[in-house]
Amino acid sequence: MEKQDQLLMKKQNKNLVLDMIKGRGPISRTEIAKNTGMSPTSISRIVNELHVQGFVRETELVTSGVGRKAVLVDVEKDVLFTIGIEIDKSNIKIAIVNYIGDIVVLKEIHRDHSENYEETLSKIAVNVQNMIEQNGILNEKIIGMAVGLPGYIDYKNGVVKLSDQLFWKEKTLAEDLKRITTFDVIVDNELKMKIISEYFLGRAKDVKNAVLVGVGTGIGSAIILNGEIYRGESNNAGEIGHTVIDPTGNVCNCGKIGCLATYISEGAILADSRKVKDLDSIDDVYEAFRLKEQWAINLLDRTTTYISLAISNILCLYNPEVIILSGNLFEKLPEIKEVIEKKFEIYTWEPVRETVKLVYSQLNTQGVVLGGAIQAQNTLLDLD
Amino acid sequence: MEKQDQLLMKKQNKNLVLDMIKGRGPISRTEIAKNTGMSPTSISRIVNELHVQGFVRETELVTSGVGRKAVLVDVEKDVLFTIGIEIDKSNIKIAIVNYIGDIVVLKEIHRDHSENYEETLSKIAVNVQNMIEQNGILNEKIIGMAVGLPGYIDYKNGVVKLSDQLFWKEKTLAEDLKRITTFDVIVDNELKMKIISEYFLGRAKDVKNAVLVGVGTGIGSAIILNGEIYRGESNNAGEIGHTVIDPTGNVCNCGKIGCLATYISEGAILADSRKVKDLDSIDDVYEAFRLKEQWAINLLDRTTTYISLAISNILCLYNPEVIILSGNLFEKLPEIKEVIEKKFEIYTWEPVRETVKLVYSQLNTQGVVLGGAIQAQNTLLDLD
Numbered sequence: 001m002e003k004q005d006q007l008l009m010k011k012q013n014k015n016l017v018l019d020m021i022k023g024r025g026p027i028s029r030t031e032i033a034k035n036t037g038m039s040p041t042s043i044s045r046i047v048n049e050l051h052v053q054g055f056v057r058e059t060e061l062v063t064s065g066v067g068r069k070a071v072l073v074d075v076e077k078d079v080l081f082t083i084g085i086e087i088d089k090s091n092i093k094i095a096i097v098n099y100i101g102d103i104v105v106l107k108e109i110h111r112d113h114s115e116n117y118e119e120t121l122s123k124i125a126v127n128v129q130n131m132i133e134q135n136g137i138l139n140e141k142i143i144g145m146a147v148g149l150p151g152y153i154d155y156k157n158g159v160v161k162l163s164d165q166l167f168w169k170e171k172t173l174a175e176d177l178k179r180i181t182t183f184d185v186i187v188d189n190e191l192k193m194k195i196i197s198e199y200f201l202g203r204a205k206d207v208k209n210a211v212l213v214g215v216g217t218g219i220g221s222a223i224i225l226n227g228e229i230y231r232g233e234s235n236n237a238g239e240i241g242h243t244v245i246d247p248t249g250n251v252c253n254c255g256k257i258g259c260l261a262t263y264i265s266e267g268a269i270l271a272d273s274r275k276v277k278d279l280d281s282i283d284d285v286y287e288a289f290r291l292k293e294q295w296a297i298n299l300l301d302r303t304t305t306y307i308s309l310a311i312s313n314i315l316c317l318y319n320p321e322v323i324i325l326s327g328n329l330f331e332k333l334p335e336i337k338e339v340i341e342k343k344f345e346i347y348t349w350e351p352v353r354e355t356v357k358l359v360y361s362q363l364n365t366q367g368v369v370l371g372g373a374i375q376a377q378n379t380l381l382d383l384d
Numbered sequence: 385m386e387k388q389d390q391l392l393m394k395k396q397n398k399n400l401v402l403d404m405i406k407g408r409g410p411i412s413r414t415e416i417a418k419n420t421g422m423s424p425t426s427i428s429r430i431v432n433e434l435h436v437q438g439f440v441r442e443t444e445l446v447t448s449g450v451g452r453k454a455v456l457v458d459v460e461k462d463v464l465f466t467i468g469i470e471i472d473k474s475n476i477k478i479a480i481v482n483y484i485g486d487i488v489v490l491k492e493i494h495r496d497h498s499e500n501y502e503e504t505l506s507k508i509a510v511n512v513q514n515m516i517e518q519n520g521i522l523n524e525k526i527i528g529m530a531v532g533l534p535g536y537i538d539y540k541n542g543v544v545k546l547s548d549q550l551f552w553k554e555k556t557l558a559e560d561l562k563r564i565t566t567f568d569v570i571v572d573n574e575l576k577m578k579i580i581s582e583y584f585l586g587r588a589k590d591v592k593n594a595v596l597v598g599v600g601t602g603i604g605s606a607i608i609l610n611g612e613i614y615r616g617e618s619n620n621a622g623e624i625g626h627t628v629i630d631p632t633g634n635v636c637n638c639g640k641i642g643c644l645a646t647y648i649s650e651g652a653i654l655a656d657s658r659k660v661k662d663l664d665s666i667d668d669v670y671e672a673f674r675l676k677e678q679w680a681i682n683l684l685d686r687t688t689t690y691i692s693l694a695i696s697n698i699l700c701l702y703n704p705e706v707i708i709l710s711g712n713l714f715e716k717l718p719e720i721k722e723v724i725e726k727k728f729e730i731y732t733w734e735p736v737r738e739t740v741k742l743v744y745s746q747l748n749t750q751g752v753v754l755g756g757a758i759q760a761q762n763t764l765l766d767l768d
Contacts, residue, residue: 009393152735161735209616209617221701225609225614230609231703232593232702232703232704233703233704233705233736233739233740234703234735234736234738234739235703236733236735236736237701237703238701238703239700239701239703239733239735239736240700240701242700242733242736243696243697243700243701244693244696244731247689247693254733255734256730256731256733257730259733312627312628313627313697316623316624317605317622317623317624317698317701317702318616318621318701319615319617319618319619319621319622319623320616320617346640346641347628347631348640349620349623349626349638349640349643350638350639351536351545351618351620351623352617352618352620352623352626354618355617355618356617
């Protein structure tokens, strides 16, 4: 055990050094030693190992404080790649992402509503292979892929338990996709991947506890606590869409009465709009709001009230440092932000309001593929 | 750093061994080695150290599998003590608790509603000193005390930011109580201490994620995630009482409209009852309910609906393994449990309902003092 502890410690130290180079490189060995508290000898040994494995490279010489020349080290951004994939009702996004989180190539593919599971999977496999070849990336440098989608996901086993939007139920997605692509695959709810991207590259950097609320075809949230996704017992933590806000309200497709989602999701708003006017899509509702049609103002007034309540309530329960709002609504109707911020002031308890920063997603439409790729890297990379 | 790592590792190993003896003692050194994976030599060294420090003692000889006699070791329950204190509007509880979490002595003292901060503190100090002397406990064996109370607490600094029930605001409780008792003091919200007691001794043992919902003079919740209290940014995580459930509803003393607490707290129920009938206390409301007076049935019907909604919503957001219900309501009106459980079925989303166990507090009225004492032990004990 104590022997094993020492091996584990060595691994942790190696990870610590690599993280430091990744986060602060180019950086000198001396600087790394200073910041980690490890001895210069240990740092030299670890950096050499990382160099041999291809993770770091030496960069320029700089003059250090005492007049000697120091070589800086930085991460080798192309040492490995992961693939992030987002599957939506009418759209598939695929991104190849390098070790430092840059998107090397991003492709968007149309998806037919009627397209079945197998068709979607083989479409993904073909496109991934093409993208890899067209960009001259070696297959062995790709350590895995991640798929983000709306729905209730068994993260551990890579199974889609239920996705209303895709009409998928009990699909062994990770297994099936691995079979046809050979890559290791992780699967997660899209919002969990989105918050990962904000945590590593966006609005939740250097934050301990953050909540991301997504408003679009549905409403949901994802939570990072102490730097890790909080999942709960069955990966459903954050399912604010099925909190009940009116026990005498609308019927939800989950079989309950008064779920928040029945007032806020695009489908619900559109269905209610059609009681007033014949419309094609949610965009028409937003257009009517811009044209100051009273029914649209009323409807979006109710919507923003419920969104603000949702934000307020999630804040009371999680008391996070940052809350990130994200989703179609804010992209398509940015003027709604001001309204929500005002109602947020009205409905949120002061002690949790005072300590939170309310921000909007920075990675937006790239959040899921980027977060997925980062998550795949974090999960699948095992430093020897 | 690597040197420090090794010291830290030694400390962790020592804690691990002590925890094992505490949890499974009487136990043989061989058994400890087997369970921890550490070498028999390390175990012998650590157990000897613990013995010298007074934490463990040798118990009987038993015949081990191969016919040899083995000495078992167990923790020394009186090696140290902590003091758990609960301050309520009309009541102070003080318990001296030993190392294994047994209450050695428990005292309940009346507290006048008009009693001010200083009076309460000196009353505590006098009683604590008397209890220590009367039970022949050495002052140096007491490693600290913990105070649990209703309100918004700055846990880090031991400050009561606001307690509506006690009429305290910005009180430096830890500091003040240390000055007059000389003991180190930690301060926390009572529900956080209650869940600690359930986690170590009650309904949430061996559980990773648990939520405790307290219903009484107020409504609130406390959360344990991965074995630790989750506090959020300002120690307000779990403040379900100030989630808004009806944006056109009751005015709350926090200045907002429609907070859950305005429908569920004893004060709110009593105030609403008095619109119908002249009553002395909340007990009269429960009595009327038992006598099947229609107004009381109506009022408690609304109350149980909102309690169930609160439970449902907290489950959707935290998706815990266990939810513990606790508080006066369940103790004084146990027949209400069945009603709440039925409504819980109606209002809770299936995926989070299926994976949760709904239970009732086991430690009840002793939960706060016990949890406080355990928390003080965990926080203040520093093994050399």
